[in-house]
Amino acid sequence: MVPVLLISFIPLVRGIYIGFTDYELGGQISFSGLENYRIMLQDRFFWRSMGVGFLWTTVVTALQISLGLILALLLNQGLRWTSLYSVLMLVPWAMPPIVRGLMWRQIYSPDTGALNLILTQMGLIDAPINWLTSFEWAIPAIIVAGVWGEIPKAALFFLAGLKTIPGSLYEAAELDGASAFRQFRHITLPMMKPIMAAVVSLSFMWNFNAFGLIWILTQGGPGGLTRLPMLAAYEEAFRYGYVGYAAAIGNVMVIIISLFLFFYLRVQLKERTS
Amino acid sequence: MQISKLLASRSLKRRIGNLLMHGLILTFLLYLLFPLIWMISTSFKTTAEIYSGIPSLIPKVFTGEHYLTVFQEERLLKSIANSLYVGIITAIIVVMISLPAAYALSRYKTAVNKVVMGWILTSQIFPAILIMIPLFLVLRSLHLTDTLSGLVLVYVVWDIPFVLWMLQGYVKEIPIELEEAAAIDGASQTQIIYKIIMPLLLPAIGAAVLFAFISAWNEFFFALVLLKSPDLSTLPVELARYTGIEGQSRTGPLAAASFIATIPSIVLFAILRKWFSSGALQGAVKG
Numbered sequence: 001m002v003p004v005l006l007i008s009f010i011p012l013v014r015g016i017y018i019g020f021t022d023y024e025l026g027g028q029i030s031f032s033g034l035e036n037y038r039i040m041l042q043d044r045f046f047w048r049s050m051g052v053g054f055l056w057t058t059v060v061t062a063l064q065i066s067l068g069l070i071l072a073l074l075l076n077q078g079l080r081w082t083s084l085y086s087v088l089m090l091v092p093w094a095m096p097p098i099v100r101g102l103m104w105r106q107i108y109s110p111d112t113g114a115l116n117l118i119l120t121q122m123g124l125i126d127a128p129i130n131w132l133t134s135f136e137w138a139i140p141a142i143i144v145a146g147v148w149g150e151i152p153k154a155a156l157f158f159l160a161g162l163k164t165i166p167g168s169l170y171e172a173a174e175l176d177g178a179s180a181f182r183q184f185r186h187i188t189l190p191m192m193k194p195i196m197a198a199v200v201s202l203s204f205m206w207n208f209n210a211f212g213l214i215w216i217l218t219q220g221g222p223g224g225l226t227r228l229p230m231l232a233a234y235e236e237a238f239r240y241g242y243v244g245y246a247a248a249i250g251n252v253m254v255i256i257i258s259l260f261l262f263f264y265l266r267v268q269l270k271e272r273t274s
Numbered sequence: 275m276q277i278s279k280l281l282a283s284r285s286l287k288r289r290i291g292n293l294l295m296h297g298l299i300l301t302f303l304l305y306l307l308f309p310l311i312w313m314i315s316t317s318f319k320t321t322a323e324i325y326s327g328i329p330s331l332i333p334k335v336f337t338g339e340h341y342l343t344v345f346q347e348e349r350l351l352k353s354i355a356n357s358l359y360v361g362i363i364t365a366i367i368v369v370m371i372s373l374p375a376a377y378a379l380s381r382y383k384t385a386v387n388k389v390v391m392g393w394i395l396t397s398q399i400f401p402a403i404l405i406m407i408p409l410f411l412v413l414r415s416l417h418l419t420d421t422l423s424g425l426v427l428v429y430v431v432w433d434i435p436f437v438l439w440m441l442q443g444y445v446k447e448i449p450i451e452l453e454e455a456a457a458i459d460g461a462s463q464t465q466i467i468y469k470i471i472m473p474l475l476l477p478a479i480g481a482a483v484l485f486a487f488i489s490a491w492n493e494f495f496f497a498l499v500l501l502k503s504p505d506l507s508t509l510p511v512e513l514a515r516y517t518g519i520e521g522q523s524r525t526g527p528l529a530a531a532s533f534i535a536t537i538p539s540i541v542l543f544a545i546l547r548k549w550f551s552s553g554a555l556q557g558a559v560k561g
Contacts, residue, residue: 009393011412011431015404018411067302074299079292085299092306094543096492098510099532103309105517106316112525114312117329148305202398209401212494216514233403238499243407250404257399 018247025241036248049232057207063147068154076162093152101216104145133222161195197268317529340526353512364429365486376441394435420502429490444478488542
């Protein structure tokens, strides 16, 4: 048991430590204290990637949670064909991340992409737009693709959660004449709180650490506009060789995620006890 | 009068409501399924039709030429072989390590177990870069960067926590009374494990093997960092490289290759769905 623990634990501890060294690829590892973090404070590119990382993470998480919840509610109404719908909705989740990226690249492609072709046919645009290299459209484009891939997971969790709410609660509310909206507010939402907390926390972590999809879609472009924190860390380490600095970025990411979880879960727990 | 009465009736209201809900679900599905449908459709279109500038979901002429191209490109074929190799070896090693660990984890409740379970959950917080850098340095000192064995090693480290978690859930569901009964009948510990536990765990082992295989088959970041020689590329890395050299003839074959890359996931997904619907997930989220 212990060796298994160590196999994944030791590299991580070493990774965190490297974030406090000035290690460059091929050089010596020597402790440099907080030097990396001092450099970071003045690193314009670092701040930009954190900014876009935040924007991406909050928007994608918020959209996937709300859309996932709506979809789960719809699938929980006992409509006909529900089981077929529930299988089909999982399709994006079953795709390898790299293929998700390639599919969306195809859709956004300026000359053969579905989006441009359809918009042109409908007469909404005159000239094809190069979505992924445009400063205006690159961020919305990656967000639409990102949300698309995350809805199934959220909906699946919510659906499992909805199934655990006892039907008798709704029957009682029905007898008391509560409207559907009130039932949702006062039964569904409170009962879903623990799952909501879990899905929001996990989604925030996963989205903040996103890499593959964005790498395929934009490689961080245009002009570093979509360079999420993981892309920044990857480039620092394996393109420029600043391994110590890249690990430092990784450490900052861990701190940001931990802070988010700490505050978010504290608010959630407080609400539950009051 | 009649009509207004009819409109007011509950059943009609409900029908309209249901229709509306079906419509909403179908809108969701359009968003969720369209990219896949478009990719499959592209993979069967002739190159001329792809570039015709007219959007169509069903190809005017079905052609298998892009699939043929894929199977004639040596590098793509090689990358499929590499991915298969890495996936299979990873799956075998991961399960061989995780199985005894999972058994110990769910049968002997010690303080260590709590730490391990806590660790598996918290490890989700750490970005892949923090694991990749130290592993990269270790592999470099062993001269294992840019080798498939090095990649397998990384995948083993990366996959173990989740597979362990998955397997221990299954072991927990096997009633301990079964083992006790066997022990009373005089079975030895090894007999109990091989004759009783193993057969019961076979479906779980199958699921774990498949999961480990797919996660290696799909993985991109570690492979991108470690593999530099074109000969060693796994399928995701090769596909990414393929997009870099986009040209007239590439769109079709790329769609075909992407579709091929999706097949193992679809198989896993069909199997895992049973696992989900069997209530394993419900149990996991209830607590």
